[in-house]
Amino acid sequence: MVSFVSAQTQRDSITFDPQKQLNAAQSILSGNFGKKVTLGGYGEITYNQPEALNGELDVQRLVLLVGYKFNDKAQFVTEIEFEHVEEVYVEQAFVNYSIGDNTSLRGGLMLVPMGIVNEYHEPTTFNGTERPSIDNVIVPTTWREIGVGVTGRFPEISLGYQAYVFNGFKSTTPDGEGGVNGVLKGSNALRGGRQKAIRSTIDSPTLSFKADYYGLPGLRLGLSGYFGSTQAADEIETLEGANIGISMVGLDARYAFKRFTARGQFIYASISGSQQYNALTGRDLGSAIQGFYVEGGYNLLSLRAKQRLIAFARYENYDTHAATQGDLQPNDAFNRTDITAGVSYHIASGVVLKGDYQFRNNKSDAKVANRANFGIGVWF
Amino acid sequence: MFKNVLIIFSFMAFLSGFSIPSKVTKKADKAISKFYETSNFTKQNILVSELLNTKTSSDFSQGRLFKISSEDTFLGYGYLGNAPSKTATYDYLILFDENFVITKSKVLIYREEYGGEISSTRWLKQFTGTVIGEDTLVYNDDIIPISGATISVQSMTLAINNLLSSLQQLQKQNAL
Numbered sequence: 065m066v067s068f069v070s071a072q073t074q075r076d077s078i079t080f081d082p083q084k085q086l087n088a089a090q091s092i093l094s095g096n097f098g099k100k101v102t103l104g105g106y107g108e109i110t111y112n113q114p115e116a117l118n119g120e121l122d123v124q125r126l127v128l129l130v131g132y133k134f135n136d137k138a139q140f141v142t143e144i145e146f147e148h149v150e151e152v153y154v155e156q157a158f159v160n161y162s163i164g165d166n167t168s169l170r171g172g173l174m175l176v177p178m179g180i181v182n183e184y185h186e187p188t189t190f191n192g193t194e195r196p197s198i199d200n201v202i203v204p205t206t207w208r209e210i211g212v213g214v215t216g217r218f219p220e221i222s223l224g225y226q227a228y229v230f231n232g233f234k235s236t237t238p239d240g241e242g243g244v245n246g247v248l249k250g251s252n253a254l255r256g257g258r259q260k261a262i263r264s265t266i267d268s269p270t271l272s273f274k275a276d277y278y279g280l281p282g283l284r285l286g287l288s289g290y291f292g293s294t295q296a297a298d299e300i301e302t303l304e305g306a307n308i309g310i311s312m313v314g315l316d317a318r319y320a321f322k323r324f325t326a327r328g329q330f331i332y333a334s335i336s337g338s339q340q341y342n343a344l345t346g347r348d349l350g351s352a353i354q355g356f357y358v359e360g361g362y363n364l365l366s367l368r369a370k371q372r373l374i375a376f377a378r379y380e381n382y383d384t385h386a387a388t389q390g391d392l393q394p395n396d397a398f399n400r401t402d403i404t405a406g407v408s409y410h411i412a413s414g415v416v417l418k419g420d421y422q423f424r425n426n427k428s429d430a431k432v433a434n435r436a437n438f439g440i441g442v443w444f
Numbered sequence: 445m446f447k448n449v450l451i452i453f454s455f456m457a458f459l460s461g462f463s464i465p466s467k468v469t470k471k472a473d474k475a476i477s478k479f480y481e482t483s484n485f486t487k488q489n490i491l492v493s494e495l496l497n498t499k500t501s502s503d504f505s506q507g508r509l510f511k512i513s514s515e516d517t518f519l520g521y522g523y524l525g526n527a528p529s530k531t532a533t534y535d536y537l538i539l540f541d542e543n544f545v546i547t548k549s550k551v552l553i554y555r556e557e558y559g560g561e562i563s564s565t566r567w568l569k570q571f572t573g574t575v576i577g578e579d580t581l582v583y584n585d586d587i588i589p590i591s592g593a594t595i596s597v598q599s600m601t602l603a604i605n606n607l608l609s610s611l612q613q614l615q616k617q618n619a620l
Contacts, residue, residue, distance in 0.1 A: 102531040133532070139557075162555070166554075166560070166563070168557065183592075189594075215557070217560050217563065219551070219560075222561070222564040222566050224561065276561075278561045278564055278567070278590050278593075279564060279566045281566075281588045284591040319591075320584070320591065322584060367582060
Protein backbone atom coordinates (compact mmCIF):
# COMPACT_ATOMS: atom_id res chain seq x y z
CA MET A 65 0.00 0.00 0.00
CA VAL A 66 1.07 3.50 -0.72
CA SER A 67 1.74 5.69 2.23
CA PHE A 68 3.20 9.11 2.70
CA VAL A 69 3.69 11.63 5.42
CA SER A 70 0.48 13.48 6.23
CA ALA A 71 0.03 17.08 5.29
CA GLN A 72 -1.57 19.51 7.67
CA THR A 73 -5.02 20.14 6.26
CA GLN A 74 -7.74 22.72 6.46
CA ARG A 75 -11.35 22.18 7.44
CA ASP A 76 -13.19 20.50 4.65
CA SER A 77 -15.68 22.26 2.45
CA ILE A 78 -18.18 19.43 2.52
CA THR A 79 -20.71 21.46 4.46
CA PHE A 80 -20.87 23.86 1.57
CA ASP A 81 -21.40 21.12 -0.96
CA PRO A 82 -24.74 22.03 -2.55
CA GLN A 83 -25.58 18.39 -3.09
CA LYS A 84 -25.40 17.74 0.59
CA GLN A 85 -27.42 20.82 1.39
CA LEU A 86 -30.22 19.74 -0.89
CA ASN A 87 -30.91 16.92 1.48
CA ALA A 88 -32.37 19.46 3.88
CA ALA A 89 -34.86 17.49 5.92
CA GLN A 90 -32.31 14.81 6.68
CA SER A 91 -29.61 17.22 7.57
CA ILE A 92 -31.87 19.18 9.91
CA LEU A 93 -33.14 16.04 11.59
CA SER A 94 -29.72 14.48 11.97
CA GLY A 95 -28.60 17.71 13.54
CA ASN A 96 -24.99 16.92 12.89
CA PHE A 97 -22.21 19.39 13.24
CA GLY A 98 -21.83 21.69 10.30
CA LYS A 99 -25.44 21.33 9.33
CA LYS A 100 -26.17 24.36 11.46
CA VAL A 101 -29.76 23.73 12.44
CA THR A 102 -30.72 21.40 15.24
CA LEU A 103 -34.30 20.41 15.88
CA GLY A 104 -35.33 18.47 18.91
CA GLY A 105 -37.94 18.26 21.53
CA TYR A 106 -39.47 16.45 24.43
CA GLY A 107 -42.93 15.92 25.77
CA GLU A 108 -44.83 14.32 28.63
CA ILE A 109 -48.43 13.17 28.57
CA THR A 110 -49.56 12.26 32.06
CA TYR A 111 -52.43 10.69 33.92
CA ASN A 112 -52.73 11.29 37.67
CA GLN A 113 -55.26 9.22 39.58
CA PRO A 114 -55.59 10.11 43.27
CA GLU A 115 -57.36 7.58 45.49
CA ALA A 116 -61.12 8.20 45.70
CA LEU A 117 -60.94 11.33 43.57
CA ASN A 118 -61.26 12.09 39.89
CA GLY A 119 -58.14 11.80 37.81
CA GLU A 120 -56.42 14.24 35.49
CA LEU A 121 -55.14 13.72 31.98
CA ASP A 122 -52.73 16.34 30.74
CA VAL A 123 -50.22 17.12 28.07
CA GLN A 124 -48.03 18.43 30.84
CA ARG A 125 -45.28 19.68 28.62
CA LEU A 126 -44.41 19.81 24.99
CA VAL A 127 -41.11 21.48 24.31
CA LEU A 128 -39.56 22.22 20.94
CA LEU A 129 -35.84 22.77 20.83
CA VAL A 130 -34.22 24.69 18.03
CA GLY A 131 -30.51 25.29 17.81
CA TYR A 132 -28.51 27.17 15.27
CA LYS A 133 -24.79 26.97 14.84
CA PHE A 134 -23.44 30.16 13.31
CA ASN A 135 -19.88 28.86 13.29
CA ASP A 136 -17.59 26.68 15.35
CA LYS A 137 -17.74 29.10 18.23
CA ALA A 138 -21.18 30.69 18.27
CA GLN A 139 -24.39 28.80 18.79
CA PHE A 140 -27.91 29.77 19.73
CA VAL A 141 -30.14 27.39 21.69
CA THR A 142 -33.79 27.87 22.43
CA GLU A 143 -36.58 25.79 23.92
CA ILE A 144 -40.17 26.82 23.34
CA GLU A 145 -42.51 25.18 25.76
CA PHE A 146 -46.23 24.54 25.78
CA GLU A 147 -47.44 23.75 29.29
CA HIS A 148 -50.83 22.09 29.65
CA VAL A 149 -51.38 22.69 25.93
CA GLU A 150 -52.28 26.36 26.24
CA GLU A 151 -49.53 28.17 28.16
CA VAL A 152 -46.58 29.14 26.03
CA TYR A 153 -43.18 29.86 27.55
CA VAL A 154 -39.69 30.33 26.32
CA GLU A 155 -37.80 28.01 28.59
CA GLN A 156 -34.30 28.63 27.29
CA ALA A 157 -32.89 31.10 24.80
CA PHE A 158 -29.18 31.69 25.03
CA VAL A 159 -26.09 32.23 22.95
CA ASN A 160 -23.17 29.97 23.68
CA TYR A 161 -19.80 31.30 22.62
CA SER A 162 -16.87 28.96 22.83
CA ILE A 163 -13.65 30.68 23.88
CA GLY A 164 -11.60 27.51 24.07
CA ASP A 165 -12.01 23.79 23.67
CA ASN A 166 -13.34 23.44 27.17
CA THR A 167 -14.68 26.87 28.01
CA SER A 168 -17.75 28.77 26.83
CA LEU A 169 -19.41 32.05 27.64
CA ARG A 170 -23.19 32.13 27.74
CA GLY A 171 -25.81 34.80 27.81
CA GLY A 172 -29.59 34.83 27.65
CA LEU A 173 -32.38 32.88 29.25
CA MET A 174 -30.83 29.85 30.92
CA LEU A 175 -31.55 27.12 33.44
CA VAL A 176 -30.30 27.72 36.96
CA PRO A 177 -28.01 24.77 37.75
CA MET A 178 -29.39 23.44 41.04
CA GLY A 179 -29.69 19.74 41.79
CA ILE A 180 -30.27 17.22 39.01
CA VAL A 181 -33.69 17.67 37.45
CA ASN A 182 -33.70 21.42 36.83
CA GLU A 183 -31.00 20.90 34.21
CA TYR A 184 -31.81 17.32 33.19
CA HIS A 185 -35.59 17.34 33.02
CA GLU A 186 -36.35 15.44 29.84
CA PRO A 187 -38.82 12.69 30.77
CA THR A 188 -36.55 9.86 29.64
CA THR A 189 -33.83 10.97 32.05
CA PHE A 190 -35.68 10.48 35.35
CA ASN A 191 -37.83 7.79 36.90
CA GLY A 192 -41.41 8.50 37.94
CA THR A 193 -44.21 10.08 35.95
CA GLU A 194 -43.85 13.29 37.94
CA ARG A 195 -40.55 14.95 38.71
CA PRO A 196 -39.39 14.45 42.30
CA SER A 197 -41.45 16.69 44.60
CA ILE A 198 -38.29 18.37 45.86
CA ASP A 199 -37.71 19.48 42.29
CA ASN A 200 -41.01 21.27 42.41
CA VAL A 201 -41.42 22.59 45.93
CA ILE A 202 -37.83 23.24 47.04
CA VAL A 203 -36.12 23.73 43.68
CA PRO A 204 -38.80 25.42 41.57
CA THR A 205 -38.23 23.52 38.33
CA THR A 206 -38.10 24.49 35.61
CA TRP A 207 -36.21 27.40 37.17
CA ARG A 208 -34.79 29.75 34.57
CA GLU A 209 -33.90 33.43 34.40
CA ILE A 210 -31.91 35.73 32.17
CA GLY A 211 -28.23 35.96 32.93
CA VAL A 212 -24.65 35.69 31.74
CA GLY A 213 -21.90 33.35 32.76
CA VAL A 214 -19.18 30.88 31.99
CA THR A 215 -19.27 27.11 31.68
CA GLY A 216 -16.50 24.65 31.08
CA ARG A 217 -14.64 21.59 32.19
CA PHE A 218 -11.21 20.31 33.16
CA PRO A 219 -10.93 16.89 31.49
CA GLU A 220 -7.68 16.05 33.30
CA ILE A 221 -9.44 16.12 36.67
CA SER A 222 -12.93 15.21 35.39
CA LEU A 223 -14.46 18.39 36.72
CA GLY A 224 -17.12 20.53 35.09
CA TYR A 225 -18.19 23.96 36.26
CA GLN A 226 -20.80 26.62 35.62
CA ALA A 227 -20.93 30.13 37.09
CA TYR A 228 -23.59 32.70 36.26
CA VAL A 229 -25.00 36.04 37.22
CA PHE A 230 -28.78 35.72 36.98
CA ASN A 231 -31.77 37.87 37.56
CA GLY A 232 -33.55 36.79 40.74
CA PHE A 233 -36.99 35.91 42.02
CA LYS A 234 -39.73 38.40 42.73
CA SER A 235 -41.32 38.18 46.18
CA THR A 236 -43.85 41.02 46.00
CA THR A 237 -45.88 42.84 43.36
CA PRO A 238 -47.67 46.20 43.75
CA ASP A 239 -51.42 45.79 44.29
CA GLY A 240 -52.12 49.13 42.60
CA GLU A 241 -53.42 50.76 45.78
CA GLY A 242 -50.11 51.50 47.44
CA GLY A 243 -49.87 48.06 49.00
CA VAL A 244 -48.29 44.79 47.94
CA ASN A 245 -49.20 41.23 47.13
CA GLY A 246 -46.82 38.55 48.33
CA VAL A 247 -46.17 35.87 45.71
CA LEU A 248 -44.12 33.55 47.92
CA LYS A 249 -46.01 31.30 50.27
CA GLY A 250 -45.37 28.64 52.86
CA SER A 251 -46.43 25.57 50.90
CA ASN A 252 -44.04 25.94 47.96
CA ALA A 253 -41.75 28.78 49.06
CA LEU A 254 -39.99 30.24 46.02
CA ARG A 255 -42.05 28.65 43.27
CA GLY A 256 -44.45 31.57 42.84
CA GLY A 257 -41.56 34.00 42.60
CA ARG A 258 -40.04 32.87 39.30
CA GLN A 259 -40.03 35.75 36.88
CA LYS A 260 -39.47 33.43 33.88
CA ALA A 261 -38.01 36.34 31.92
CA ILE A 262 -41.46 37.85 31.39
CA ARG A 263 -40.78 41.62 31.53
CA SER A 264 -38.85 40.75 34.67
CA THR A 265 -37.76 43.34 37.21
CA ILE A 266 -34.08 43.54 38.08
CA ASP A 267 -32.67 45.39 41.03
CA SER A 268 -29.76 43.30 42.25
CA PRO A 269 -28.10 40.39 40.47
CA THR A 270 -27.94 36.93 42.00
CA LEU A 271 -25.08 34.46 41.77
CA SER A 272 -25.30 30.83 40.80
CA PHE A 273 -22.66 28.14 40.40
CA LYS A 274 -22.40 24.42 40.01
CA ALA A 275 -19.45 22.06 40.06
CA ASP A 276 -19.76 18.51 38.73
CA TYR A 277 -17.21 15.81 39.45
CA TYR A 278 -17.37 12.69 37.28
CA GLY A 279 -13.96 11.14 37.84
CA LEU A 280 -15.06 8.08 39.80
CA PRO A 281 -16.40 5.38 37.46
CA GLY A 282 -20.17 5.43 37.23
CA LEU A 283 -20.51 8.23 39.75
CA ARG A 284 -21.35 11.86 39.20
CA LEU A 285 -21.36 14.34 42.05
CA GLY A 286 -22.73 17.86 41.99
CA LEU A 287 -22.40 20.84 44.28
CA SER A 288 -24.63 23.82 43.53
CA GLY A 289 -25.08 27.23 45.09
CA TYR A 290 -27.43 30.16 44.57
CA PHE A 291 -27.22 33.46 46.42
CA GLY A 292 -29.10 36.73 46.14
CA SER A 293 -32.15 38.82 46.91
CA THR A 294 -35.57 39.15 45.33
CA GLN A 295 -36.42 42.01 42.98
CA ALA A 296 -39.29 44.25 44.08
CA ALA A 297 -40.59 46.95 41.76
CA ASP A 298 -39.50 50.58 42.30
CA GLU A 299 -42.73 51.76 43.91
CA ILE A 300 -42.65 49.12 46.65
CA GLU A 301 -39.00 48.33 47.18
CA THR A 302 -38.63 50.73 50.09
CA LEU A 303 -41.34 48.95 52.08
CA GLU A 304 -39.87 46.82 54.84
CA GLY A 305 -40.27 43.18 53.85
CA ALA A 306 -40.69 43.82 50.13
CA ASN A 307 -37.57 41.78 49.42
CA ILE A 308 -36.08 38.68 50.97
CA GLY A 309 -32.63 37.12 50.69
CA ILE A 310 -31.98 33.56 49.51
CA SER A 311 -28.96 31.33 50.05
CA MET A 312 -29.44 27.90 48.56
CA VAL A 313 -27.00 25.01 48.41
CA GLY A 314 -27.49 21.62 46.83
CA LEU A 315 -25.64 18.32 46.75
CA ASP A 316 -26.49 15.63 44.26
CA ALA A 317 -25.19 12.25 43.21
CA ARG A 318 -25.95 9.89 40.39
CA TYR A 319 -24.56 6.39 40.16
CA ALA A 320 -24.85 3.61 37.64
CA PHE A 321 -23.37 0.14 37.68
CA LYS A 322 -24.56 -2.33 35.07
CA ARG A 323 -28.27 -2.85 35.74
CA PHE A 324 -28.30 -0.83 38.94
CA THR A 325 -28.80 2.93 39.10
CA ALA A 326 -29.13 5.25 42.05
CA ARG A 327 -29.43 8.96 42.61
CA GLY A 328 -29.92 11.30 45.48
CA GLN A 329 -30.16 14.97 46.18
CA PHE A 330 -30.09 17.28 49.18
CA ILE A 331 -31.14 20.93 49.00
CA TYR A 332 -31.11 23.52 51.76
CA ALA A 333 -32.03 27.18 51.50
CA SER A 334 -32.10 29.83 54.16
CA ILE A 335 -34.42 32.78 53.58
CA SER A 336 -33.59 36.04 55.31
CA GLY A 337 -36.24 38.66 56.05
CA SER A 338 -39.15 36.20 56.03
CA GLN A 339 -40.58 37.73 59.23
CA GLN A 340 -40.79 41.22 57.67
CA TYR A 341 -42.08 39.73 54.42
CA ASN A 342 -44.85 37.84 56.22
CA ALA A 343 -45.76 40.94 58.26
CA LEU A 344 -46.05 42.99 55.06
CA THR A 345 -47.93 40.46 52.98
CA GLY A 346 -49.79 38.27 55.46
CA ARG A 347 -48.07 35.22 54.01
CA ASP A 348 -46.55 32.26 55.84
CA LEU A 349 -43.14 31.95 54.23
CA GLY A 350 -40.62 29.87 56.18
CA SER A 351 -37.12 31.06 56.98
CA ALA A 352 -35.52 27.81 55.87
CA ILE A 353 -36.56 25.15 53.38
CA GLN A 354 -34.91 21.83 52.81
CA GLY A 355 -35.41 18.43 51.30
CA PHE A 356 -33.68 15.29 50.15
CA TYR A 357 -34.41 12.18 48.18
CA VAL A 358 -32.78 8.87 47.52
CA GLU A 359 -33.76 6.61 44.65
CA GLY A 360 -32.68 3.19 43.47
CA GLY A 361 -33.50 1.52 40.18
CA TYR A 362 -32.84 -1.85 38.60
CA ASN A 363 -33.08 -2.74 34.94
CA LEU A 364 -35.05 -5.98 34.67
CA LEU A 365 -33.97 -6.60 31.07
CA SER A 366 -30.65 -7.79 29.73
CA LEU A 367 -28.03 -5.09 29.24
CA ARG A 368 -27.74 -6.21 25.65
CA ALA A 369 -31.45 -5.69 25.04
CA LYS A 370 -32.47 -2.57 23.17
CA GLN A 371 -35.24 -1.89 25.66
CA ARG A 372 -34.93 -1.15 29.34
CA LEU A 373 -37.48 -1.90 32.02
CA ILE A 374 -36.44 -0.13 35.20
CA ALA A 375 -38.16 -0.85 38.50
CA PHE A 376 -37.48 1.93 40.96
CA ALA A 377 -38.34 3.28 44.38
CA ARG A 378 -37.77 6.78 45.71
CA TYR A 379 -37.96 8.17 49.22
CA GLU A 380 -38.37 11.92 49.60
CA ASN A 381 -38.61 14.18 52.58
CA TYR A 382 -39.08 17.91 52.15
CA ASP A 383 -40.15 20.70 54.43
CA THR A 384 -40.87 24.28 53.42
CA HIS A 385 -41.13 25.20 57.09
CA ALA A 386 -37.81 23.69 58.10
CA ALA A 387 -37.52 26.88 60.16
CA THR A 388 -39.77 29.90 60.68
CA GLN A 389 -39.18 33.37 62.12
CA GLY A 390 -41.16 35.44 64.63
CA ASP A 391 -44.65 34.35 65.59
CA LEU A 392 -45.06 31.97 62.66
CA GLN A 393 -45.42 28.44 63.97
CA PRO A 394 -44.08 25.73 61.65
CA ASN A 395 -46.93 24.15 59.73
CA ASP A 396 -46.51 20.38 59.99
CA ALA A 397 -48.48 19.90 56.77
CA PHE A 398 -45.45 21.35 54.97
CA ASN A 399 -43.20 18.63 56.36
CA ARG A 400 -43.86 15.99 53.75
CA THR A 401 -42.70 12.50 52.92
CA ASP A 402 -43.38 10.88 49.56
CA ILE A 403 -42.58 7.31 48.68
CA THR A 404 -42.82 6.54 44.99
CA ALA A 405 -42.46 3.08 43.46
CA GLY A 406 -42.99 2.04 39.90
CA VAL A 407 -41.49 1.21 36.54
CA SER A 408 -40.00 3.10 33.62
CA TYR A 409 -40.27 1.09 30.43
CA HIS A 410 -38.00 2.48 27.73
CA ILE A 411 -39.45 0.90 24.62
CA ALA A 412 -36.82 2.61 22.51
CA SER A 413 -34.04 5.01 23.29
CA GLY A 414 -36.00 8.24 23.69
CA VAL A 415 -39.46 6.81 24.36
CA VAL A 416 -40.58 5.86 27.85
CA LEU A 417 -43.79 4.52 29.35
CA LYS A 418 -44.10 5.20 33.05
CA GLY A 419 -46.28 3.89 35.81
CA ASP A 420 -45.94 4.43 39.54
CA TYR A 421 -47.74 4.76 42.84
CA GLN A 422 -47.09 7.53 45.35
CA PHE A 423 -47.66 7.27 49.09
CA ARG A 424 -47.94 10.85 50.28
CA ASN A 425 -47.71 11.71 53.96
CA ASN A 426 -47.06 14.73 56.12
CA LYS A 427 -46.55 15.43 59.79
CA SER A 428 -50.02 16.95 60.29
CA ASP A 429 -53.47 15.37 60.45
CA ALA A 430 -54.38 16.80 57.05
CA LYS A 431 -54.17 13.92 54.64
CA VAL A 432 -53.16 14.11 51.03
CA ALA A 433 -54.52 11.34 48.81
CA ASN A 434 -52.12 8.71 47.60
CA ARG A 435 -52.12 8.45 43.85
CA ALA A 436 -51.26 6.36 40.84
CA ASN A 437 -49.54 8.05 37.89
CA PHE A 438 -49.03 6.97 34.33
CA GLY A 439 -47.16 8.77 31.63
CA ILE A 440 -45.78 8.69 28.12
CA GLY A 441 -42.55 10.56 27.61
CA VAL A 442 -40.45 11.25 24.54
CA TRP A 443 -37.17 13.02 23.91
CA PHE A 444 -35.43 13.42 20.59
CA MET B 445 -2.05 2.38 -16.54
CA PHE B 446 -1.21 1.30 -13.03
CA LYS B 447 0.67 4.50 -12.54
CA ASN B 448 -2.35 6.55 -13.58
CA VAL B 449 -4.60 4.69 -11.18
CA LEU B 450 -2.07 5.31 -8.47
CA ILE B 451 -2.03 9.01 -9.22
CA ILE B 452 -5.82 9.17 -9.17
CA PHE B 453 -5.88 7.26 -5.92
CA SER B 454 -3.33 9.54 -4.37
CA PHE B 455 -5.21 12.59 -5.59
CA MET B 456 -8.47 11.32 -4.13
CA ALA B 457 -6.72 10.50 -0.91
CA PHE B 458 -5.27 13.98 -0.93
CA LEU B 459 -8.72 15.51 -1.38
CA SER B 460 -10.35 13.43 1.29
CA GLY B 461 -7.46 14.35 3.55
CA PHE B 462 -8.99 17.77 3.84
CA SER B 463 -11.56 16.30 6.19
CA ILE B 464 -9.20 16.64 9.15
CA PRO B 465 -8.87 20.21 10.41
CA SER B 466 -5.32 21.30 11.17
CA LYS B 467 -6.33 22.14 14.72
CA VAL B 468 -7.22 18.50 15.25
CA THR B 469 -3.97 17.15 13.85
CA LYS B 470 -2.02 19.64 15.93
CA LYS B 471 -3.77 18.49 19.07
CA ALA B 472 -3.21 14.87 18.07
CA ASP B 473 0.50 15.53 17.57
CA LYS B 474 0.69 17.07 21.00
CA ALA B 475 -1.06 14.08 22.59
CA ILE B 476 1.19 11.61 20.71
CA SER B 477 4.26 13.53 21.77
CA LYS B 478 3.12 13.47 25.38
CA PHE B 479 2.22 9.78 25.33
CA TYR B 480 5.51 8.59 23.82
CA GLU B 481 7.48 11.26 25.66
CA THR B 482 9.19 12.47 22.52
CA SER B 483 8.66 15.38 20.21
CA ASN B 484 10.75 13.63 17.63
CA PHE B 485 8.30 11.34 15.87
CA THR B 486 6.87 10.91 12.39
CA LYS B 487 3.46 9.80 11.27
CA GLN B 488 3.26 7.66 8.18
CA ASN B 489 -0.22 7.40 6.72
CA ILE B 490 -1.66 4.00 6.02
CA LEU B 491 -3.55 4.35 2.78
CA VAL B 492 -6.75 2.35 2.51
CA SER B 493 -8.29 2.00 -0.92
CA GLU B 494 -11.51 3.89 -1.57
CA LEU B 495 -13.29 0.61 -2.22
CA LEU B 496 -12.19 -0.97 1.05
CA ASN B 497 -12.95 2.24 2.90
CA THR B 498 -16.56 2.17 1.77
CA LYS B 499 -16.88 -1.34 3.22
CA THR B 500 -15.66 -0.47 6.69
CA SER B 501 -17.86 1.32 9.21
CA SER B 502 -14.94 3.50 10.33
CA ASP B 503 -13.57 6.15 8.01
CA PHE B 504 -10.05 5.39 6.83
CA SER B 505 -9.71 8.29 4.45
CA GLN B 506 -6.27 9.75 4.14
CA GLY B 507 -4.60 10.84 7.34
CA ARG B 508 -6.90 9.06 9.75
CA LEU B 509 -4.89 5.88 10.22
CA PHE B 510 -1.12 6.09 10.58
CA LYS B 511 2.03 4.46 11.87
CA ILE B 512 4.04 6.33 14.46
CA SER B 513 7.81 6.01 14.53
CA SER B 514 10.60 7.80 16.27
CA GLU B 515 13.78 7.77 14.19
CA ASP B 516 13.93 4.13 13.20
CA THR B 517 11.87 2.77 16.06
CA PHE B 518 8.28 1.74 15.39
CA LEU B 519 6.14 3.00 18.26
CA GLY B 520 2.62 1.98 17.30
CA TYR B 521 -0.45 2.98 15.34
CA GLY B 522 -2.79 5.92 15.63
CA TYR B 523 -6.30 6.68 14.48
CA LEU B 524 -7.97 10.07 14.27
CA GLY B 525 -11.74 9.78 14.42
CA ASN B 526 -14.77 11.99 14.33
CA ALA B 527 -18.05 10.92 15.93
CA PRO B 528 -21.41 12.53 16.66
CA SER B 529 -22.61 13.83 20.01
CA LYS B 530 -26.27 14.85 20.26
CA THR B 531 -26.07 17.94 18.06
CA ALA B 532 -22.42 18.22 16.99
CA THR B 533 -19.39 16.04 16.41
CA TYR B 534 -16.18 15.57 18.35
CA ASP B 535 -12.68 14.51 17.34
CA TYR B 536 -10.79 11.79 19.12
CA LEU B 537 -7.46 10.04 18.95
CA ILE B 538 -6.84 6.34 19.59
CA LEU B 539 -3.30 5.02 19.97
CA PHE B 540 -2.47 1.34 19.57
CA ASP B 541 0.62 -0.71 20.21
CA GLU B 542 2.17 -2.84 17.42
CA ASN B 543 -0.48 -5.56 17.99
CA PHE B 544 -3.40 -3.13 17.79
CA VAL B 545 -4.09 -3.14 21.50
CA ILE B 546 -5.43 0.26 22.60
CA THR B 547 -2.85 2.13 24.64
CA LYS B 548 -4.48 5.55 24.83
CA SER B 549 -7.74 7.24 23.93
CA LYS B 550 -8.27 10.96 24.03
CA VAL B 551 -11.03 13.36 23.05
CA LEU B 552 -9.22 16.13 21.17
CA ILE B 553 -12.05 18.58 20.53
CA TYR B 554 -15.52 18.35 21.99
CA ARG B 555 -17.83 20.99 20.54
CA GLU B 556 -21.26 20.61 22.07
CA GLU B 557 -22.29 22.19 25.37
CA TYR B 558 -23.53 18.90 26.78
CA GLY B 559 -21.83 15.53 27.06
CA GLY B 560 -18.26 16.84 27.28
CA GLU B 561 -17.75 14.59 30.30
CA ILE B 562 -16.47 11.92 27.91
CA SER B 563 -13.26 13.94 27.66
CA SER B 564 -12.51 12.79 31.18
CA THR B 565 -9.06 11.16 31.18
CA ARG B 566 -10.19 8.74 33.82
CA TRP B 567 -13.31 7.65 31.97
CA LEU B 568 -11.40 7.14 28.72
CA LYS B 569 -8.92 4.87 30.50
CA GLN B 570 -11.41 2.01 30.38
CA PHE B 571 -10.79 1.60 26.65
CA THR B 572 -7.10 0.99 27.24
CA GLY B 573 -6.14 -2.66 26.78
CA THR B 574 -8.99 -3.43 24.40
CA VAL B 575 -7.89 -5.78 21.62
CA ILE B 576 -9.09 -6.28 18.06
CA GLY B 577 -11.11 -9.42 17.62
CA GLU B 578 -12.39 -9.63 21.17
CA ASP B 579 -16.06 -9.21 22.02
CA THR B 580 -17.55 -5.86 21.26
CA LEU B 581 -17.77 -3.46 24.17
CA VAL B 582 -21.23 -3.21 25.65
CA TYR B 583 -22.43 0.13 26.96
CA ASN B 584 -23.34 -0.08 30.63
CA ASP B 585 -21.73 -3.50 30.95
CA ASP B 586 -18.12 -3.10 29.86
CA ILE B 587 -18.34 0.64 29.56
CA ILE B 588 -19.41 2.62 32.57
CA PRO B 589 -22.04 5.27 31.81
CA ILE B 590 -21.82 8.91 32.85
CA SER B 591 -25.04 10.50 34.08
CA GLY B 592 -25.90 13.45 31.90
CA ALA B 593 -23.67 12.31 29.05
CA THR B 594 -25.47 9.15 27.90
CA ILE B 595 -25.57 10.00 24.21
CA SER B 596 -21.88 10.85 24.01
CA VAL B 597 -20.86 7.81 26.04
CA GLN B 598 -22.84 5.55 23.71
CA SER B 599 -21.39 7.33 20.70
CA MET B 600 -17.81 6.84 21.89
CA THR B 601 -18.47 3.17 22.69
CA LEU B 602 -19.93 2.64 19.22
CA ALA B 603 -17.04 4.51 17.60
CA ILE B 604 -14.47 2.26 19.30
CA ASN B 605 -16.44 -0.90 18.47
CA ASN B 606 -16.67 0.18 14.83
CA LEU B 607 -12.97 1.00 14.76
CA LEU B 608 -11.95 -2.38 16.18
CA SER B 609 -14.13 -4.34 13.77
CA SER B 610 -13.03 -2.17 10.84
CA LEU B 611 -9.38 -2.72 11.69
CA GLN B 612 -10.05 -6.43 11.86
CA GLN B 613 -11.54 -6.21 8.36
CA LEU B 614 -8.39 -4.43 7.16
CA GLN B 615 -6.24 -7.09 8.75
CA LYS B 616 -8.16 -9.84 6.96
CA GLN B 617 -7.65 -7.97 3.68
CA ASN B 618 -3.95 -7.64 4.50
CA ALA B 619 -4.37 -3.89 4.22
CA LEU B 620 -2.41 -3.12 7.37
